[in-house]
Amino acid sequence: MNEIVNTHTAFEPLKKTWVGKCYPPEFFDYITNKEARQLTQQVCEETTEDLETFISKIKSFGVEVEQPDIVLTSKDAKKILDSGKEIPRPPLSPRDNYIALGKVLYRFANDPSYDSLFEKYKKAGATVYDPYNNQDQRDLLSNEEYEKWWSVGKVSSDELTKKNIMHPYQKSDDDRKIRTHLYPAASINKCGKILNIESLPKTLIKWSEESWNNFSIHHASTNGGMKDGRFSTLKKGLILTLQDLPNYDTTYPNWDTIILPNQGNLAMKEQLPKLVGHSTNKGVYGNAWYETGDLNQDHVNYIDEWINYWSPFTKEHIVDVNAFSIDQSNVILNGYNERLYELLQTKYGITAHFVHYRHRYFWDGGHHCNTVDIVREDTNTDYITVDNKKDSTVIEIEIAKENRRL
Secondary structure (H helix, E strand, C coil): CCCCCEECECCCCEEEEEECCCCCHHHHCCCCCHHHHHHHHHHHHHHHHHHHHHHHHHHCCCCEEECCCCCCCHHHHHHHHHCCCCCCCCCCCHHHCEEEEECEEEECCCCHHHHHHHHHHHHCCCEEECCCCCHHHCCECCHHHHHHHHHCCCCCHHHHHHHCCCCCCCCCCHHHHECCCCCCHHHEEEEECEEEEECCCHHHHHHHHHHCCCCEEEEECCCCCCCCCCEEEEECCEEEECCCCCHHHHHCCCCEEEECCCCHHHHHHHHHHHCCCCCCCCCEECCEECCCCCCCHHHHHHHHHHHHHHHHHHHHHCCCCCCEEEECCEEEECCCCHHHHHHHHHHHCCEEEECCCCCHHHHCCCCCCCEEEEEECCCCCECCCCCCCCCCCEEECCCCHHHCCC
């Protein structure tokens, strides 16, 4: 297969993928607080080590891996902080804003962190969606639509503008009004000719249906239940999820479901508020921390407690469903459970490969988030219909704290 871009599923044989990259430790040399600098650099160093292990596992299956260039330096970071803005998160999770769908590569954020990869594909002749640099694709929201769009997140557009929540390198205010700006790419589950998409604002539902009219689009409102942090399709006919949902009966009829209750990011949502400064420290974003320049003692305590307690805790007690499938017989998971791994092997013919990602919940992105699958050996056919299947099976696996070894 010599396709530049070709992917219609999350589980057919993988041939090429992007993998994110962390800032190098020296990126944080500008931090004057020695303890804060060393702890932050330790997280970056360990993140890079784990990504290298992840990449090695992917390459062992003959898959080509591409990573973005790091475009910011320590001096750049200092200038950004001095201007009152926040340092962009490292380009660890390309799936947040990029997706390869069919034979098109889509860009949903004006973020230069991935330009080295995206521009490479444009120059190679790939079909791309890039409304930030292609006026023909630039569909702006009206002021009224814009306010409604951001009210979904209960944050006004004025507040977003004032706080510079968007990327510091935003090229213009119009970028924020692009209809597909920050389209939640991780909410799209590819199953051949069928796309199952987590609940969207009406303006995006309309755009999706008009733009992807060669797919059958199913919209499901599951309170996050079909986002990749809570749900994965491991192969045709099998779902791995944190919660059982009635929507699965209609969106994935007759598929088997393995449920891991109180695991993954659902478990960590309960645990992370216990971290020092988590609920009050402005350097914490969602489940993740990133640098704002206000490196007070709470920041230091936060990272220290994360490294020395919570990171080991996730290895011992948390199994993440943010899975990355190489093909229908091999999947990479972050977290180990003997019953789960044996079940996948004996009942479904799937070998689960454990690759630990120590700071997955620090950065708020797992193995699937860390990737964009660019080429798979698949087509725009029906992967939803399960042949010769009478009844689906739902298997729930409780993972006790003492149930871990490694």
